[in-house]
Amino acid sequence: MFFHEVFGRVLTVESAIAGAVFVIIATLLVIAVVRRRATAARSASDRPGRNRLEIAYAIVLAGVAGFLVWFTASANAQDTQHASPAAATIPPQATVEVTAFQWCWRFHYTGRPVTVTGDCAEHHYPVVLVPTGAPVRIQLTSQDVVHSLWIPDLDVKYDAYPDHTNTFDLDFTRPGQWLGKCAEFCGTYHTTMDFYIRAVPPDQYKQWLAAQGGQA
Amino acid sequence: MNPPPSTTAAAAESGIADATRHQRPWLTTTDHKRIAILTGGTALVVFFAMGVLALLMRYQLSRPDNHFLSNQVYDEIFTIHGSGMIYLSITPFALAIGLYLVPLQIGAPNVAAPRVTMAGFWLYLFGAVIMLSGFSVSTGTAQSGWTEYTPLSDSRFSPGAGQDLWIAGVFLSTTGLILIGGTVLWTVLLKRARGMTMLRLPVLCWSVIATNLMVLGAFPALLAALGLVVFGRMVPSVFMNNIWNIGYQNLFWFYAHPVVYVMFFPFVGAVCEVLATFSRRRFFGYTGTALALLVFAALSMSVWGHHMFTTGQAADDYYSLTSISLLIPAGIEYFGMLGTILGGRLVYRTPMLFALAFIPQFLIGGLTGIMVGTPVLDYQERGSYFVVAHFHYTLLAGSVFGLFAGMYFWFPKMTGRMLSERLGRWHFWLMVIGTNATFLPMFWMGMLGMPRRVASYLPEDGIGMPNLISSCGAAVLGIAMLIFAVNLIRTLRGPATAPDDPWGGFTLEWATSSPPPPLNFQGTALPPITSYAPLLDQRERAAAQHGTPAR
Numbered sequence: 001m002f003f004h005e006v007f008g009r010v011l012t013v014e015s016a017i018a019g020a021v022f023v024i025i026a027t028l029l030v031i032a033v034v035r036r037r038a039t040a041a042r043s044a045s046d047r048p049g050r051n052r053l054e055i056a057y058a059i060v061l062a063g064v065a066g067f068l069v070w071f072t073a074s075a076n077a078q079d080t081q082h083a084s085p086a087a088a089t090i091p092p093q094a095t096v097e098v099t100a101f102q103w104c105w106r107f108h109y110t111g112r113p114v115t116v117t118g119d120c121a122e123h124h125y126p127v128v129l130v131p132t133g134a135p136v137r138i139q140l141t142s143q144d145v146v147h148s149l150w151i152p153d154l155d156v157k158y159d160a161y162p163d164h165t166n167t168f169d170l171d172f173t174r175p176g177q178w179l180g181k182c183a184e185f186c187g188t189y190h191t192t193m194d195f196y197i198r199a200v201p202p203d204q205y206k207q208w209l210a211a212q213g214g215q216a
Numbered sequence: 217m218n219p220p221p222s223t224t225a226a227a228a229e230s231g232i233a234d235a236t237r238h239q240r241p242w243l244t245t246t247d248h249k250r251i252a253i254l255t256g257g258t259a260l261v262v263f264f265a266m267g268v269l270a271l272l273m274r275y276q277l278s279r280p281d282n283h284f285l286s287n288q289v290y291d292e293i294f295t296i297h298g299s300g301m302i303y304l305s306i307t308p309f310a311l312a313i314g315l316y317l318v319p320l321q322i323g324a325p326n327v328a329a330p331r332v333t334m335a336g337f338w339l340y341l342f343g344a345v346i347m348l349s350g351f352s353v354s355t356g357t358a359q360s361g362w363t364e365y366t367p368l369s370d371s372r373f374s375p376g377a378g379q380d381l382w383i384a385g386v387f388l389s390t391t392g393l394i395l396i397g398g399t400v401l402w403t404v405l406l407k408r409a410r411g412m413t414m415l416r417l418p419v420l421c422w423s424v425i426a427t428n429l430m431v432l433g434a435f436p437a438l439l440a441a442l443g444l445v446v447f448g449r450m451v452p453s454v455f456m457n458n459i460w461n462i463g464y465q466n467l468f469w470f471y472a473h474p475v476v477y478v479m480f481f482p483f484v485g486a487v488c489e490v491l492a493t494f495s496r497r498r499f500f501g502y503t504g505t506a507l508a509l510l511v512f513a514a515l516s517m518s519v520w521g522h523h524m525f526t527t528g529q530a531a532d533d534y535y536s537l538t539s540i541s542l543l544i545p546a547g548i549e550y551f552g553m554l555g556t557i558l559g560g561r562l563v564y565r566t567p568m569l570f571a572l573a574f575i576p577q578f579l580i581g582g583l584t585g586i587m588v589g590t591p592v593l594d595y596q597e598r599g600s601y602f603v604v605a606h607f608h609y610t611l612l613a614g615s616v617f618g619l620f621a622g623m624y625f626w627f628p629k630m631t632g633r634m635l636s637e638r639l640g641r642w643h644f645w646l647m648v649i650g651t652n653a654t655f656l657p658m659f660w661m662g663m664l665g666m667p668r669r670v671a672s673y674l675p676e677d678g679i680g681m682p683n684l685i686s687s688c689g690a691a692v693l694g695i696a697m698l699i700f701a702v703n704l705i706r707t708l709r710g711p712a713t714a715p716d717d718p719w720g721g722f723t724l725e726w727a728t729s730s731p732p733p734p735l736n737f738q739g740t741a742l743p744p745i746t747s748y749a750p751l752l753d754q755r756e757r758a759a760a761q762h763g764t765p766a767r
Binding site: 036078181 | 287288291360361365366367368373455457458461462495496497498500501502503504527528529532533536537540541544547551554555557558559560562563564572575576579580586587589590591592593595596598599600664665667668669670672673
């Protein structure tokens with residue numbers, strides 16, 4: 001849920017700034033369109049510019065840009081803490097090796113003889129179980145073309161490359177089930193390359209894992 | 217002030233006086249205006265065709281689980297819609313604006329190296345035909361998106377000849393556009409009339425300088441990227457190594473972000489000229505705007521990695537810094553545009569309507585651009601309809617509105633005919649409604665989790681309503697474009713009755729006839745070039761002498 005919280009906070013601030021800028025510029029536009037129309041019979045100004053005002057304005061813009069750069073970089077540092085194994089403070093409770101392929105997903109639980117997969121056809125989507133309460137490490141790769149693992153409701157996305165592994169941590173503070181999608185166009189059945197990620201309490205997760213391992 | 221030379225003398229000096237008597241046929245012309253009309257006209261035809269593909273996509277997505285188009289056909293259509301619009305329509309149109317107007321605005325008789333420029337048009341045209349001929353191949357045309365990411369575009373995953381034709385087409389047309397961009401840059405830097413100093417160049421010329429610097433700096437990277445794909449199609453094992461896949465993306469975006477501004481700047485320049493002319497005042501904040509355009513172009517070369525935030529293989533914070541910094545030059549451009557209209561006496565002719573609508577609509581594209589330039593937001597928005605909405609606000613709601621502002625404004629200069637104001641207003645209002653109804657809901661779809669480039673979605677995805685609204689908007693856009701087509705055809709069939717300067721223009725192209733003669737100013741003395749608005753200066757001087765108002 002960590003990506004989701006950071007996303008929500010940053011989106012709120014950036015939307016507020018963007019909204020304010022839009023309102024200011026739209027207001028100036030309306031003032032010009034209404035009050036400076038030719039039928040209001042004014043003469044046009046012949047002032048070619050206002051350099052001091054423009055320089056002051058450029059400094060304000062630079063200040064806004066500076067704030068946004070700092071704000072987004074520090075938010076990204078919080079996210080990438082979860083994306084870089086070295087910086088993680090809590091050890092992960094489970095590691096899942098995710099392999100994307102044309103056109104579905106394979107989830108292998110590291111150190112367990114457990115693999116979840118499917119063909120994503122006719123609504124047969126893989127459901128990957130993860131425990132709540134502690135980070136789940138995802139090691140994402142691809143066996144053919146570039147794909148992208150996206151869980152829209154959790155606001156997280158990482159690309160899957162052949163010959164490269166992207167590692168990041170997800171955390172689930174409550175049980176639930178979320179839809180995952182492929183977000184990088186990967187060919188004919190890209191449209192239906194979905195999966196579900198289901199978070200359950202740790203006990204239930206262990207039981208499930210044991211049951212799966214027994215079958216394997 | 218330097219006295220202007222007589223242009224007939226200038227033409228005789230360069231030994232091209234003969235050309236003034238013999239207009240060459242269209243297909244071998246060396247007249248920059250004709251080359252520009254051929255390029256822009258081809259781009260406009262492609263624009264209509266790509267618009268039809270867009271309507272097919274919106275019909276497919278108008279309701280959930282629709283199977284009007286198969287997945288494969290849908291993939292071909294979105295690939296060619298994007299490729300056609302970017303490589304074959306908006307970019308060539310943007311360059312054609314500079315090619316048509318720059319020699320006129322700087323008082324030059326022609327573009328530098330006109331035969332090279334014409335070769336550029338032919339390469340572009342052949343490239344367009346070759347790319348679009350992919351539809352005639354039995355395995356279909358290219359279907360890996362306009363980005364053609366490897367390894368998807370290599371011969372293991374996209375074996376058909378359509379993919380090869382796509383590569384050849386993009387390669388040829390981009391090579392042609394580099395030639396056109398280069399000769400126009402050469403013209404504006406070295407072929408200016410006496411008195412036309414750099415700081416007396418109209419704003420449009422500055423936007424063309426910035427554009428063509430990006431063309432020369434960034435477009436070769438696309439040729440290199442395409443070369444890599446060609447190599448990979450011969451030896452597909454290349455793309456089993458990550459370095460070549462991420463390397464392709466770096467090369468590709470090194471081209472593909474600057475090209476976004478190539479597809480934008482000449483239209484901003486057009487909007488600035490239109491705003492000033494119909495505000496009946498010279499452009500406000502000229503120096504700041506010229507500087508902002510150059511800074512923008514320079515920064516554009518450093519932002520490409522913001523398309524790669526989710527790759528896990530890019531320096532996110534660096535690209536976020538350069539991308540967000542773009543708001544400074546963009547803000548300065550808005551300062552000039554708003555200052556111009558706030559101090560003006562506004563006349564609402566069709567070009568002005570399009571230019572005014574550009575201001576808030578492009579702003580939506582710019583503000584959401586900061587959001588997608590923010591890594592933690594991009595982890596959600598990348599590859600979703602949010603991005604589709606964002607870049608259509610910049611390209612359609614921004615650039616294409618600028619395109620139409622310029623089209624209605626300079627059409628009488630190009631053809632000697634005025635487009636109908638009445639049809640123009642219908643075109644404008646339907647386009648405003650259609651554009652916003654089509655693309656505003658897409659922000660919402662993206663937030664709800666709809667990925668790009670999907671041929672269908674399910675009822676339980678909960679995105680049926682915004683998709684339906686969007687498709688209705690697309691239908692309105694289609695009607696608006698039909699009205700424009702009717703306006704264009706009716707006007708071209710009518711008599712050439714437009715005056716030389718129907719709008720009270722400020723720049724040199726309005727001092728010659730409509731349409732201008734082959735060498736632009738032959739037989740007309742160039743007015744003295746005293747600023748970036750020489751005709752306004754002339755009127756002001758005349759008014760001061762006679763004691764009457766200038767505007």
